Structure formats: C-alpha cells, structure tokens
Amino acid sequence: MNEQKANIRYSPSPESTKLSACPVCGSASIKEFFHSKDNFLSKCKNCHLVFSNSVPTSSELMNFYSQYPRYTQTAEVVIRNYNNILDGLEKYRKTIA
Ligand SMILES: [Zn+2]
Secondary structure (H helix, E strand, O other), rough: OOOOOOOOOOOOOOOOEEOOOOOOOOOOOOOEEEEOOEEEEEEEOOOOOEEEOEEEEEHHHHHHHHHOOOOOOOOOOOOOOHHHHHHHHHHHOOOOO
C-alpha cells in the first residue's frame, strides 16, 4: 500500500470569520475559552458548548484540502469487509414491489 504522510495543519488567517453566536443554540453569550497560535476556542455561556471559533474562508478550505492525501485505490480487505457488512444488512433490506 502506498501511504502518503502529510503534515496538515490549519492555521487561521486574519480573514477567518469569528462567530458572534453559538453554532448550536444561537446565544450571543459566548466567551473565549482557550487561545493559542492555532486554536481559538470559545464557550457558550448558555449551553456550555466549546467550539472552534474560527471559520475558514473558502480559499483556506481549498488550500487545506488540496494538501490532504488522496487514495486512488481501495484495499481488497476494505472492499471485502464492506461487502460482509452489506451481506449482514441484506435481511433488513426492503424493496418496493
Ligand atoms: Zn450554545
């Protein structure tokens, strides 16, 4: 198997959007939870969700995923395992007559 190793990191840029409301409950009552060079975590005071508060731009996403390793072949063992799982689920399959 040909494995690519990549050092993939996302570093927010000044163009990244910072959320002003909790992505789950929508509360605007959020506070900074943790802040480092690459991480901007906020915590919602309403539902206590801790979330990454840096929304990448489209170009940042394109750049990040362009570095992600791509596998062009699926290993035989993976295909065999998927087929075994599908065979096990076959008895629950319903078809429209
Ligand atoms: Zn919330």
